[in-house]
Amino acid sequence: MLDQLTWHKEQRLEQAAKALxxxxxxxxxxxxxxxxxxxxxxxxxxxxxxxxxxxITIRQLGVLEALExxxxxxxxxxxxxxxxxxxxxxxxxxxxxxxxxxSSNAVTLTGELVNIDGIGNRTGAQSFGPGRIILVAxxxxxARDVTEGIWRIRNVxxxxxxxxxxxxxxxxxxGRCSDCDSPDRICRVVTILERxxxxxxxxxxxxxxxxxx
Numbered sequence: 758m759l760d761q762l763t764w765h766k767e768q769r770l771e772q773a774a775k776a777l778x779x780x781x782x783x784x785x786x787x788x789x790x791x792x793x794x795x796x797x798x799x800x801x802x803x804x805x806x807x808x809x810x811x812x813i814t815i816r817q818l819g820v821l822e823a824l825e826x827x828x829x830x831x832x833x834x835x836x837x838x839x840x841x842x843x844x845x846x847x848x849x850x851x852x853x854x855x856x857x858x859x860s861s862n863a864v865t866l867t868g869e870l871v872n873i874d875g876i877g878n879r880t881g882a883q884s885f886g887p888g889r890i891i892l893v894a895x896x897x898x899x900a901r902d903v904t905e906g907i908w909r910i911r912n913v914x915x916x917x918x919x920x921x922x923x924x925x926x927x928x929x930x931x932g933r934c935s936d937c938d939s940p941d942r943i944c945r946v947v948t949i950l951e952r953x954x955x956x957x958x959x960x961x962x963x964x965x966x967x968x969x970x
Contacts, residue, residue, distance in 0.1 A: 769866065769899055770963050776868030777961050781953035786963035793893050793964045794818040800891055800960060801829060801856050808854030809833035810879035814893050814969035815858050834878075848878040857887035860969055862914050863906030864894045864961065870950040871906035873915065875943035883959070884948060890959045895968030903949055914970040915944055 770786035777784035787793050797820045801807060807829050809815060816835075825831055832854055834847040851857065859879055863871040870892070874880040883890060900906035911934035919929035924941040928934050934944070953959050 766896060766965055770896060770965055772866050773864055773868070773899055774961075774963055776866060777864070777870075778868075780868040780951065782868075782870075783958075783960040784963070785961075786965065788965040790818050790895075790964055790966055790968060793962050794820045794823065796962050797858065797891055797893065798823055798827075800889070804828060805855040806830045806832060808851030808857045808882065808887060809835075810851065810857065810859030810882060811835060812858070812860045812879075812893075812969065814860035814895060817968050818893065820858070848876065851878065852882050852886040854887050856889045856891065857882045858891050858893075859883065861892050861894050861898065861961070862910040863898050863900045864963065865900050865902050865906050867902050869903050869906070870948075870961070871900070871903055871910065872948050872950075873907070873910045873944045874946040874948075877946040880946050880948040883950065884954055885957070888958065890957065891962065892959065893962045893964060893968070895964050895966055897967040898969070899963075907947070911944060917970045919943055 774784040774786045787796060797818065801824060807824055809821065809831060815821065821831055832847060832850050834844050861870045861872055865871065872880050872883065900909050915934060916928040916932045919926045924943055926939045926941050926943065927937050
C-alpha cells in the first residue's frame with residue numbers, strides 16, 4: 758500500500774515539474790525537505806545577498822541558518838519589533854536581492870504558479886526584481902489547475918495564515934473564505950504566472966513532503 762502511495766505522489770510531482778518546464782521555468786522535484794535545502798544551497802552563490810519572502814516553507818528547510826553560517830547576507834522582514842516604516846523598507850530591499858527565496862501558494866499540474874498576497878511584495882518579487890528566484894513548494898500545494906489552486910489558497914492557506922498573523926477576518930474563525938471586506942483581509946493581490954516572465958530566472962523545487970500552508 759505504501760509503495761502505491763509513494764508511486765502516485767511521485768507521478769504528481771513529475772507531472773507538475775514537466776509542465777513547469779514546458780512553461781519556461783526551471784523545475785525539479787525531490788523526496789525530502791533535506792534534499793530541497795541542499796538544492797537551494799547549490800543555487801545560491803557564495804556571498805550573494807538573499808531576500809526572503811514571508812514563507813513558512815523556506816524556514817522549515819533550515820536553509821536560512823545554513824546560508825548565514827556560510828556568510829550570505831539575509832534580508833527578511835520577519836523580525837520582531839519592527840516599525841511599519843522599517844518593515845516596508847526591508848520588504849522593498851528584498852525585491853532587489855541577488856537571490857529571492859519564497860514558496861508558491863499553489864503549483865498546478867498544468868504548469869502555473871498561483872499566489873495571493875496581502876501587501877504584494879512576495880508576488881511582486883516573483884514577477885520582477887531579484888536576479889534569481891527560487892521557490893520551494895511541498896506536495897500539499899499541488900493543484901489540478903488554476904481554479905483549484907485559487908480555491909486551495911482561499912480556503913486552506915489563507916485561513917491558517919490569517920490565524921497565524923492574528924488577522925481579524927471571517928476565515929480565521931470559520932476556516933473558509935467568505936470573500937470578506939475586512940480591514941485585515943490578507944487576500945488582496947492575485948498573481949498567476951502562466952509562463953516564466955521574460956528576463957526572469959525562476960527555479961521551482963517541488964518536495965514530496967507537506968511544507969507550509
